[in-house]
């Protein structure tokens with residue numbers, strides 16, 4: 001059943017232009033995906049909603065857009081060059097490569113037991129190489145000479161661009177603790193096993209907030225663990241406002257042994273994907289590790305001067321980190337439904353209106369010039385404010401079906417009565433109710449419902 005739902009979502013995503021396998025005409029490239037016309041609108045709506053909640057509507061968060069390639073010292077300081085690796089094993093027989101921790105979890109054994117008890121999921125053999133660390137950063141070279149001195153990395157996370165700009169942003173935006181710096185952008189990880197559609201890919205986008213606050217001993221208001229609790233609540237409320245069903249999202253606090261050595265606490269927001277509850281977003285208390293490391297490696301003092309305490313110190317950091325692509329997949333899974341409209345079965349994506357890629361579709365009842373002209377006029381006027389779609393082909397029923405599959409919340413039909421009463425019929429995707437409203441009121445109606 002779970003596989004069935006996932007298969008249906010993957011096929012709908014391709015058929016309707018949400019997501020395509022990258023470079024498909026050349027056989028694709030494992031772990032890389034392209035977003036089509038509906039996918040890019042959905043992605044943009046996710047990013048806009050996040051930016052609005054985290055940056056635009058707050059006084060205490062500033063946004064940035066840093067470079068994808070940083071000076072490689074950045075990744076020495078962050079620990080990625082020495083530590084950003086996953087354990088992997090190869091099957092001696094079929095030569096497939098697996099993430100050792102995933103394989104062990106799936107087979108109910110410890111990583112240390114793979115050589116004795118592990119079984120290859122592809123060919124069934126019990127002959128594995130010993131687990132070895134595999135660094136997940138993609139390497140490239142900067143400049144015309146490809147030698148050791150020109151090695152650079154595609155960022156595996158966006159947050160380091162924030163840490164290395166901490167002083168620039170603090171000073172230019174005149175920020176005082178507690179405050180945040182946020183960024184949305186691409187990240188790259190050479191994942192051992194990209195899988196579950198876009199859940200784990202090799203190129204993806206992250207939306208990260210680094211929330212800088214006073215260390216526990218200097219806390220004048222909330223302590224770092226209280227800010228951690230605050231951001232957990234904020235982020236959960238955001239996920240629910242985006243339309244995810246309450247029963248499908250939950251917190252999972254990391255146990256001590258799971259925590260990175262520098263982290264004081266970490267919580268995942270998990271979503272109930274068709275393949276089980278999995279991490280959607282991570283919310284971590286990173287202590288003062290990052291700024292300390294960058295100060296040490298760069299030689300630049302990145303401590304904050306606390307005017308009240310008359311002390312310099314490294315702020316603590318609370319980090320909510322969410323993948324755009326993973327959020328998009330959660331929204332697709334959550335919205336997917338099959339039901340009936342007038343005795344006919346339909347597939348419908350019940351996106352919350354503010355998330356829906358297309359807000360409304362406009363149809364002339366039949367292909368008559370006078371109805372088409374009014375429909376075109378309504379379409380053009382709405383296009384200034386929202387994404388809408390004009391469709392004149394096929395029966396009204398088929399046009400409804402197409403828009404249901406795209407998750408469009410409203411369909412507007414121009415019929416012969418429109419010529420007399422200057423009104424149109426608006427059909428609601430979920431209740432299937434139809435309302436008659438004046439053409440001049442359509443825009444305000446849609447703006448109110450879909451913002």
Ligand code: ATP
Pocket residue numbers: 157189191198199200201202204206279280281282321322323324325326327
């Ligand atoms: P894992 O342990 O599952 O490899 P992680 O815990 O290292 O992942 P984080 O570094 O916490 O992941 O990444 C923060 C967020 O970025 C994740 O919650 C997820 O939404 C997103 N993300 C991370 N890796 C990927 C990926 N390979 N593909 C898509 N999204 C990702």
